[in-house]
Amino acid sequence: MPEPIDPLLRLPAAELVAAVHRGDVSAVEVTEAALRRIEARADGHAFITTCPDRALRRAARRPSGPLAGLPLAVKDLFDTAGVRTTYGSSIFADHVPSRTAHAVRVLEAAGAIVVGKTNLHEFAWGVTSQNPHYGTVANPAHPGRVAGGSSGGTAAALADHQCTIGLGTDTGGSLRIPAACCEVVGFKPAFGQIPVHGTFPLAPSYDTVGPMARTVADTALVFSVLSGRPVPPARLAGLRIGVLAPTRAEADLEALGARVEPATLPAFPDELMALFTAECAISHLERFPSQRERYGADLQQKLDAAQRVPAVDYRRGLLALPAVRRGAHVSPAVDLVVSPTIAIEPPPDDCWEPDVRVPLTQHTRPFNFLGWPAIAIGNLQFAGPETDVVLGAALAWETAHR
Secondary structure (H helix, E strand, C coil), X not given: CCCCCCHHHHCCHHHHHHHHHHCCCCHHHHHHHHHHHHHHCHHHCCEEEECHHHHHHHHHCCCCCCCCCCEEEEECCECCCCCCCCCCCCCCCCCCCCCCCHHHHHHHHCCCEEEEEECCCHHHCCCCCEECCCEXXXXXXXXXXXXXXXXXXXXXXXXXXXXXXXXXXXXXXXXXXXXHHHCCEEEECCCCCCCCCCECCCCCCCCEEXXXXXXXXXXXXXXXXXXXXXXXXXXXXXXXXXXXXXXXXXXXXXXXXXXXXXXXXXCCCCHHHHHHHHHHHHHCCCCCCCCHHHCCHHHHHHHHHHCCCCHHHHHHHHHHHHHHHHCCCCECCCCEEEEECCCCCCCXXXXXXXXXXXXXXXXXXXXXXXXXCEEEECCEEEECCCHHHHHHHHHHHHHHHX
8 A cells, every 4th residue: 555645745835835934844754755755755766865864853943934844855966065966977976066056045045844865867868767866766757657858856856745845947848848748847947047057067058957746836936936927817808829730639728718820930940959969068078978877778879879979060059059049939929828848748658768758859859959948738738938937827828737
């Protein structure tokens, strides 16, 4: 019989924060509940490292703020002072940073309690979170299927009620793909909106930090703290929405007052992908190929190929990207675009990652190229040039379908 989930871990973030502020429950009680759940579900490999002593000390200080007492799962790509940070790699198995990443500091200052560091695809370059060093992340929503990547551990921890809020990164879909696979929510902010300081780089021209949670409302709350922006009003009525690929949402969007029509994104020059790949190679120059044998098999294959990107293609990508972002447009002009988050069902957890990489990223990667905000509500993705429009539409969708 599966172990029961503590009711505290089922509460929406705002309700749990309110209960902590009222004194109905203490941050220590909430933290203890999360740590018990994490320990009981350790065979799912959602976490690489937990930090119970640190978490309970912080909880005992009676945190205040908009995230007071919320158990926070942090992708193990973010530095955390005094807590092992592996980047999903055996090379950094004993690495303990002396600093904490900007985004983690902001969330802790708002009262969140880091309960541990979540598993990920090695060095965040992969879409399945099959980690050869720390185990394949189990998918609580679809057992036997991948949890998505690279922020798969955070998505799985949320889906399994091991935490209330999460923090991840997204370079080609790494927040949104796991959200689709595990049926949670992942928001990729606009490029540059949240500082990436203290996060191990993958491809700096595309790397983005963002929040994850079980609901849009909770995700929007965490983003508000990270960005200093108020949560926007929920709104779909009156929006013009372009459908990039068919979903099951079109009729409901129209019923909620949106105008829905087919749309296409611009064609992207091949050099944008060359830039991504070359930057991945540059991020690993100190270790690859000199420590090639310490990398997993799929990452070895990717980095071998990345070494061969012509310098002229890399340079062309650097020149092309700003122009693409300045001239980004949808045809016809719309307020928002919608698509599935991923083009296939979550693959089996014994798949070969390079075989499923393209169908899992084809709907997500364009918004890393464009630098637009994009949110995955399970396998439904909203994106567009304006943050408040994207989040407002997602909030309105959730309100209608709660």
